[in-house]
Amino acid sequence: MPDLDLDLALETARRAVEAATAASLAHFRRGVRVEVKPDRTPVTAADRESEAAILAVVRAAFPDHGFLGEETGAHAGAAATRWIVDPLDGTKGFTRGRGFWGPLVALEHEGAVVAGAMALPALGETYWAARGRGAWLRSGEGAPLRLAVSRIAAWEDATLSLGEPHVLFRPPLLERVAALATSAQCARCYGDLAGAALVLQGKAEAWVEAGVQLWDLGPLPVLAEEAGGRFTDLEGRPTPASGSCVLSNGLVHDHVLRALAGR
Missing domain, CATH: 3.40.190.80 (D-Maltodextrin-Binding Protein; domain 2)
Structure with a gap:
């Protein structure tokens, strides 16, 4: 895909979930107010601030790309390339102080997901990948580790x-x-x-x-x-x-x- 800088896309996805991690952790276990959207799902300031943080990172690197966020909907951009974002997957768990929640960021190009990242902020874990670049995990302050699935077949x-x-x-x-x-x-x-x-x-x-x-x-x-x-x-x-x-x-x-x- 010569018209897309995948290395920059990979870095952008990772930095976007890192920005969302910081935004959401600022509210975690601090009594954030919960609102209910028309579809009966919860939303908090952490969801909205995390999406704003992701959008800022994406726009700085790829101002012409499309963007689809759970909280703010579709933003104008190139039809063939868009970022798909859940700024805080697991809001219910987040509001209850549990640890299995976090941001999800994907770059879709010509109908296929080519780069993306996610994080589990309460556990200190960040994951990222791009086509041909491998999948990676950073846990805490340690060096990134290359991810590999198990070899169990039975x-x-x-x-x-x-x-x-x-x-x-x-x-x-x-x-x-x-x-x-x-x-x-x-x-x-x-x-x-x-x-x-x-x-x-x-x-x-x-x-x-x-x-x-x-x-x-x-x-x-x-x-x-x-x-x-x-x-x-x-x-x-x-x-x-x-x-x-x-x-x-x-x-x-x-x-x-x-x-x-x-x-």
Whole structure:
């Protein structure tokens, strides 16, 4: 993609989630006021300030790109290239003082996610990736480590990470997800982007999510693939646009897809 500076995009995505981390941590566990949006989801000053911080970083590096943010909607820009942003995934957990929340930033170019980053600010973790540049994790003040998914191929030895129960634990998925969970070595339901992080670090083999929005999954395709894994929606399509996903180490991916399809 000669018309896009991927190295600058990678740096921008990382700096954007770092800026959002600082903005959100300023409010964390400090009694932030919670408002309710028309769709009944919560929003706080931390969400809004985090999105403003991300937008400022993106605009400084790529003033002509499009931008789609959960809180501020679509901003004008180049039709073929846009940034997709959830400034604070896991607002409910954030407001309760839990640790599994953070920003998600993705760069979509000509319909494919080519760079992105996410963070778990309360845990001191930042993740970033771009096509052909690898996927990376910085934990605390340490040096970045290259991410690599696990090499576990047998489902009976696998750990399954689950997303939103309100969708996954309803028919027809309920029985299929239950069968996956009970046939794996273990299953966990940490919530929000923390479940994906387990797979990226090689601490789980698959993460299943459904019933969310594009911005809730934005950077995960490039993070998964650059870590050696695979990302699809529940139908097996390599897109975050449907609001569902299987993110895996690749070795168990087809097994999970077949099980969720009832085959």
